Amino acid sequence: MKQNAVVLGGSVAGLLAAAALSPRYRMIEIVERDVLPSGPRPRRGAPQGQHVHALLPRGVQAIESLLPGFTARLTAAGALTGDVLGNARWYLNGLPLRRSSIGLDAVTASRPLIEHTIRALVRALPNVRITDGHDIVDLTADRTVRITSRNGGGSRVIPADLVVDATGRASRMPQWLADLGYAPPPEDVVPIDVRYASRVFAGDLLGDDRVVITARYPGQRRSSVMQRLEGGRVLVTLAGVHGERPPIDLEGFTGYAESLTVPDTATVVRSGTPLGDAVPFHFPAYVRRRYERTELPSGIIVIGxxxxxxxxxxxQGMSTAAMSAVTLREDDDPVRFHARQAELHEAPWTLAVGADTALDAGPAAAGGPQPAAAPGPGEMIRRLQLAAVEDGELAAAFIRVTSLVDPPQALGAPWIAERLAARAAASVAS
Known part of the structure; x- marks a missing residue:
């Protein structure tokens, strides 16, 4: 058994990394900047914490494998589970996917409750310690971390056999590497300029459904997600891209919901009782740091x-972080881990970036004519989504991929191509 590991950041990714390392290290210390709440309350270091969060089926499976009993503890606290297609309304291209139960359960709960539940289970691990209210000052090439208390309690150094950076999008690892004479990792950056406004409502507003997704599509830059939370509440997140800014005042929030092509969101906003103010959020760009393509000091891992x-x-964030933690449990060698994590990221990255760039590019996005050339992956996905309005098996195949259970390549299966070709032929014949 190895001696000690230090995890930088007490986020979901950091907590799960500590859980993954606990069987092979005598002591794991998590260092977190925030003073962590004792209950399921938002924290400053999770700026998206008051917006809709998804624990996809693959993510639930991964967390359960790392922290057995997680799902039962979460549902005992009020979270809801449900089939990812049978208990959800998916509006894609302004039309509903054909619904059926496909045997994949997702969990709906607030981010603070999810994080609190994971944190409680990690705190119960005998060889994990959480040091909160501390800033991470720097990192040396020999894996010594210097931290300082934010309340004036002094600083100390922590030598480690392994350091895991789980400090999120604002990670200073690229700068630390540069300070140590190493090249920062190459970055893939895709601007998206997503802006949110989220508000919680009281009332029985979604019936038996757990989630309602109204996705954007070519020509439509606005979208929404509604999610049932613990305590008989519904969280409504309105989103816009490339200049769209959902208002946070109730009148503007309602008007934005009414502008969506599907009425479900506006119905909830008009009939529910608002609980508190709306909260904004801005996400400028996807960023993928390619640590598998750069040299690192020994014993350094970056996750989440x-x-x-x-x-x-x-x-995708929490679920991919959980999947990465499972990978870390299997192999904590940094070179091998970063290579495997890069492979793990490839499918969700391709799926999400491909969907966004297809929506925003070319004449189709502006409502113009389709090119004569063979359709690209984005247009093929859109054709599949349109066919899945009537075909439950196609709907299930698509949702299995978005749930990270099947790889995107599964949508290229011959039976899917045959059904889409038959549908296209029937459309031409009619």
Whole structure:
């Protein structure tokens, strides 16, 4: 058994990394800048914490494998589970996907409750210690971390066999590497300029459904997600891209909901009882830092949003962080881990970036004519989504991919191509 590891950041990614390392290290210390709340309350270091969060089926499975009993504890606190297609309304291209139960459960709960539940289970691990209210000052090449108390309690140094950076999008690892004489990792950056406004409502507003997704599509830059929370509440997140800014005042919030092509969101906003004010959020760009392509000091690992920050609209962040933690449990060698994590990121990155760039590019996005050339991946996905309005098996295939259970390549299966070709032929014949 190795001696000690230090995890920088007490986020979901950091907590799960500590859980992953606990079987092979005598002591793991998590260092967190925030003073962590004792209950399920928002914290400053999770700026998206008051907006819709998704725990996709693959993410639930990963967390459960790291922290057995997680799902039961979360639902005991009021979270809801439900089939990701059977208990959800998916409006894509302004039309509803064909619904059916496909045997994949997702969890709906507030981010503070999810994080609190994970944190409680990690605190119960005998060899994990959480040091909150401390800033991380610097990192040396021999894996010594210097931290300082934010309340004036002094500073100390922590030598470690392994350092895991889980400090999120604002990670200073690229700068630390530069200070140590190493090249920062190459970055893939995709501007998206997503802006949110979220508000909580009281009332039985979604019936038996857990989530309602009204996605944007070519020509439509506005979208929404509604999610049932613990305590009989519904969280409504309005989103816009490339200049769209959902208002936070109730009148403007309602008007934005009414501008969506599907009426479900406006119905909830008009009939629900607002609980508190709306909260804004801005996400400028996807950022993928390619640590698998750069030299690092020995014993350094980067995980979660510090390595790859996805467009949060797709709800991939917590689930991919959990999947990365499972990878870390299997192998904590930095070179091998970063290579495997890069492979893990490839599918959700391709899916999300491909969807966004397809929506925003070319004549189709502006409502113009389709080119004569063979359709690209984005247009093929859109054709599949349109066919899935009537075809439940196509809907299930698509949702299995968005849930990170199947890879994007699964949508290229011959049976799917045959059904889409038959549908296209029937459309021409009619």
């Amino acid at each position: 949003d510090a390595a790859c920050a996805f467009n949060p609209v797709y709800g």
